[in-house]
Amino acid sequence: MSAATLPRPAVAARPARRRSPQLGGSLAGYATMLFATVVLGLPLVWLLLASLKTPEELYQVPLQWLPGSPSLDNYAQAAGAIPLGRLLANSIGLTVVGAGLKVALGLACAYALVFLDFPFKKLVFGLVIATLMIPPQITIIPNYTLVASIGWLNTYQGILVPGLASAFGTFLFRQHFLTLPASVLEAAELDGAGHWRRLWKFVVPMSTPTLAAVALVSVVTEWNDYLWPFLVVDHADKMTLPVGLTLLQNTDGMSNWGVLLAATVVVTLPILLVFLILQRRLVAGLTAGAVTG
């Protein structure tokens, strides 16, 4: 209970904040920062506003900034043109299952690579890590042929399975496992804890930041994945949101911006919310390559 046992008191965080006290030119600094923030943030604000406008308001020549009376008509129309609810459910389902499986695969594989002795371990590790350097693009034509030949086109497993292999996650988990105190796991082993128990009772609880980082990165990549699901699926009821957006673009074209933009909000808003809520962990995961690579 005592505060003394806390690994890192709050004081430790402070020096990091006290960097580069460049006080001169503050005003110019603030102006530049404000400008940059507005320029970078404006498109998203504009998107949200536009999705709430009527066609008349959208197509006015001196641009109208704010919707006169915000309405969800565009959203309703988008849901009429493509099965938006179904696409949302597909995207959520595939993202949750895909990210969950990716984390599990990476976790299990890294555990084996760090805590188990087995023949050809180095080779297996090399094989897994080298995939980080293989661009998915070169695998697309053969994978498409395979998936088509086993009848997986227009199926969830066709979208999901070929991208499941975890190289990035395995790599991050392995890096983390190597830093875990060996004594704890040895003690657990002496106490008769098998691998399954060691994994769940000791390794996983000691790995929550890495788990969160890998899970969040997987969520973002699964949600946004485009080329593969776009190739594998052409039935609307199996599409993910970004693929459905393509369908809407092709059917409604650019003649009906409000509807297309409303659907764009549906694609982007969920992940934007995830980002805003879990920003620190997500950024840590997405920028993890820089520390390790």
Next chain:
Amino acid sequence: MTTVVTPRPSGLPDAPSARAGTPPAGPPPATRTRSRLGARRRRKALLWALLLAGPNVLLIVVFVYRPLLQSLYLSTLQWNLGSPSARFVGLGNYVEWFTAPTTGRVVGTTLVFTVATVGGAMVLGLGLALLLNRRLRGRGVARTVAFAPYVLSGFAVGILWLFMFDPRYGLVQELLGWVGLESPAWYTARPWPLVMVIVVYLWKNLGYVALIYLAGLQAVPQDLRDAAALDGASSARTLRSIVLPLLTPTTFFLLVTMMLSSLQSFDIIKAMTQGGPLGSTTTLMYSIYEESFVGGRAGYASAVATVLFLVLLAVTAVQMRYVQRKVHYA
């Protein structure tokens, strides 16, 4: 249920009981027991390894290495997607690619796109990082706003910006109008479609570069800067002589990462221009998609994919050599 270490279970397995059972004197029986036990343990470990690493390795072999090799093989065939028949043409597809009239244009577009996106993101990202590294109120908000586009779907971002660039009702023409500029025909007149795609790519990836640079900047020791300031160095001079050299590893990492991702970018181009007009935004990556899935020439497209693969491999190889030599520097 967080009973961390329960009292030992009754039948203690493995090591301790084995040690208890061996007489202290004779080495032969001891080693025999140990090796038998070792064999059991090894078999057990192997079983667990198969169980834990097996699924991932299997997926990797089936969906990464198998297609990698198959793609190399396909590149030697004249074969259309879904067609039952194929003809072996050796390096014919490669010869065709190298001599095709459109190849020069595609390579040129890829070069322009890559140099502009990577160079632009590096310069602007460093600038943004320097700004965010100052102790300004609200920089957290600025950082969030800058990074947000990086997590969004590339295709959705493309659609959003297509509307931004709309020649009559778009925000871009409105803002250009404020400063008295006429908006070019973004959708149709070369080179504007390519410029448009580059701008969007920059917007999406800028925050990532800035954040990595920010992490690098925060690792620059403050006393080095203070010393430079004491010596009367201007902030520009400090940046050039102290900060930038110390950031070299970060710069190099970003250069390679951004090059790899830029060379493989697809979603934004698909959403905004579909490689057009008249192929003016068709990059190497986009041409692979077009040849295989629009044109159906899967054999030829595999050859182009191999070319892209070799380019990416070369970039990675340079990185690995550099990192090996420079690792002490970071």
